[in-house]
Amino acid sequence: MKTIALPLIAGTVLAFAGLAGAMAPAALAYDGTHCKASGNCWEPKPGFPEKIAGSKYDPKHDPKELAKQGNSMKAAEERNKLRADNFKKTGRWVYDVSKIQ
Template identity: 75%
Template sequence: MRMSRYAALTMGLFASAAIATAAAAYDGTKCKAPGNCWEPKPGFPEKVEGSKYDPKHDPKEIAKQGLSIQAMEDRNKKRVAYFKKTGKWIYEVDKIPAE
């Protein structure tokens, strides 16, 4: 008996959540182009750039991730080259013998 009440309550909660989500979903009436239906929330500017919400990221900070990825790829190339040459895998790049 408890299980069926619990199941009914759970199903009711999911159904009400689904109805609330469907009611709050964007209906696509203000699309600029097919598939481009983004619009800002009320009170936010149409374009973020130049507004008070613009994060103004530092280009040096943005470039750090690219440099980090490039360094990772270089280390992986060294590991793979040594493995192909010797058949022995060494994870620590500093421990790979110099040629």
């Protein structure tokens, strides 16, 4: 049992030392000389435009595609309202809206 415990302890100590050593360079990678304000140190890559609209980085989302989720939510709310109204009238919950009269 003693021969297993010593390598286990040594391995654990080395793992923690390696983790601490790996974190140190990441913390020192940016020197903070180009901050616009305190905590605002993001910089675009060279050649990245000031305005994204109209550039090659503009995603140009289709308004119909963006409205799909909102439309489906409205339709779901209408179906749930029909189900709830039918339940109040009949006392029976009918999931299939096509069966509600």
